[in-house]
Ligand SMILES: Nc1ncnc2c1ncn2[C@@H]1O[C@H](COP(=O)(O)OP(=O)(O)OP(=O)(O)O)[C@@H](O)[C@H]1O
């Protein structure tokens with residue numbers, strides 16, 4: 001007997017095939033079963049989506065048979081399928097693309113036999129009861145946060161936002177919440193997400209140590225830094241229920257976990273939770289959605305699943321949700337060990353340096369330099385933060401005004417002194433630095449501005465006369481994307497900071513977030529003003545959180561927190577953003593920002609999407625967007641009365657690798673109206689794309705809830 005199945009396979013992003021395909025099978029398979037099916041001339045991995053009552057009117061002879069079943073694997077749950085279907089619908093991508101991208105790549109390549117062999121390698125359970133004596137005693141605020149989180153369990157199951165100052169011990173709260181769930185039910189699973197796992201090797205070690213008693217390989221990592229084999233192994237462990245805790249980056253939100261009971265999203269405000277290509281999903285938003293699906297799943301009932309978001313500087317979306325009561329807010333405003341005598345909450349004193357009153361062209365103001373010198377002499381560490389890598393952002397000729405632009409992008413190439421190259425940070429185009437100005441021959445071409453590489457060099461000169469307590473010279477180190485290119489180099493550089501082998505650490509945002517540095521007592525941000533006047537309405541939010549996070553690296557050891565400082569160099573010391581920073585007053589900052597956004601109808605009070613188009617010329621890129629918008633207007637798409645589509649404009653970096661880029665902003669006060677409009681608009685965008693005049697269009701994509709405009 002034949003059964004007719006709808007099966008989802010990976011389809012090229014913009015092909016005509018968007019939905020599942022129909023196949024025949026001799027066996028009746030359950031939805032969620034992984035299969036191999038013929039697709040064109042290849043055989044590919046597919047997921048059974050639905051069982052059909054009949055061949056649906058298609059000539060039966062035209063329907064192909066499935067090639068095989070991955071029968072060692074349990075079917076993917078209905079919650080998982082619903083999450084994937086929601087993601088595809090909400091972010092306007094095809095089901096096949098989202099479903100298959102959510103599975104480990106190696107699963108696509110393995111034969112059924114290879115897979116069976118993998119599955120046979122079982123893990124020996126070496127669990128023994130946990131020795132609770134070595135657990136640290138919770139602070140009063142931690143205990144209170146946990147009690148409130150638990151108290152919610154009985155009622156509405158709202159998502160919770162742990163609003164905890166830097167160093168207030170949020171990780172311990174996550175650990176306790178996870179431990180409780182895992183103890184109460186021997187099958188329960190927990191998913192913990194972090195923005196960039198490579199930045200926090202510390203965290204993985206802490207989770208592994210805490211749950212070692214559950215047995216070997218019960219805590220598994222899930223992120224793009226793993227080998228394909230490691231990824232498959234972790235995925236299988238989660239899917240089979242063997243892994244009790246998955247610690248991963250945004251991709252882990254799609255982990256198949258049949259008994260998921262708790263999702264934790266650490267640093268929930270972090271932009272890296274938003275995927276920037278393919279389906280541009282927000283893993284934080286999907287985590288909240290998934291918890292709701294898991295709780296309500298009738299096919300796989302396993303009790304409530306909660307979500308715990310955490311941050312010292314929550315996204316304004318999550319913060320607003322706590323104000324209106326959609327989310328539960330848990331407060332921890334004090335650092336571990338904060339003494340009432342010190343700064344409020346044990347946080348560092350913020351010092352603003354008015355650069356209008358400093359010597360002209362000085363990079364580090366004299367009082368800041370003196371303060372760093374004193375710290376070095378006392379054997380303490382300082383950290384200087386500059387969000388720009390390389391030696392100088394541009395090389396210029398002062399005679400003829402030549403600048404090191406990238407021939408392929410509308411951007412300057414950055415000067416890297418270490419290998420004497422000019423590198424484009426957008427397209428990667430790299431050349432040796434010319435001996436003389438390529439335009440007029442002047443040999444006096446000079447770097448303009450400053451990146452971390454130059455700052456490091458400059459600091460060595462400025463601090464040449466400072467000595468450490470042992471009489472030795474100051475030790476300066478730099479951590480950024482350039483210094484950590486080699487595998488393992490970030491880990492070893494961080495280890496040397498932790499070991500106290502560095503006196504002054506220079507770096508980009510890589511060092512500002514998440515690290516539990518114990519010996520840093522001074523943090524300085526030397527050049528942040530440009531973000532104050534950005535055209536992107538989220539720039540102040542990003543700057544504020546980055547500075548709060550950076551400040552959070554100073555004085556984490558309670559013994560030294562009283563004398564810890566955060567310095568900010570600025571030409572606008574009275575800006576309200578810095579006033580709020582000085583008081584470590586996130587709620588006040590959020591209030592200012594939310595008031596502005598409400599007045600302007602911006603997120604979280606309004607909803608938006610960007611349609612991006614790339615082409616050989618701006619004319620075609622913009623023309624395509626405008627034509628598609630016109631078609632939408634003419635056809636009066638659902639929701640159009642509540643949707644505003646602005647004219648197409650060039651993107652801020654207009655040209656990258658010789659491709660012109662344009663975008664169109666679409667806004668609506670109603671999420672539902674925007675969703676309805678976008679769904680109806682998609683076919684029109686495909687249709688417009690096929691018109692002869694837009695033949696040279698390279699690609700287009702929709703970004704729903706964009707995080708940068
Ligand atoms: N109850 C406690 N008693 C003693 N030390 C604690 C306690 N809870 C946490 N700590 C320690 O306090 C330090 C800060 O904790 P943690 O790294 O979790 O802070 P955080 O809130 O995540 O901060 P950030 O937002 O800056 O990452 C860690 O070294 C942690 O081991």
Ligand SMILES: [Zn+2]
Nearest residue numbers: 406409424427
């Ligand atoms: Zn370039």
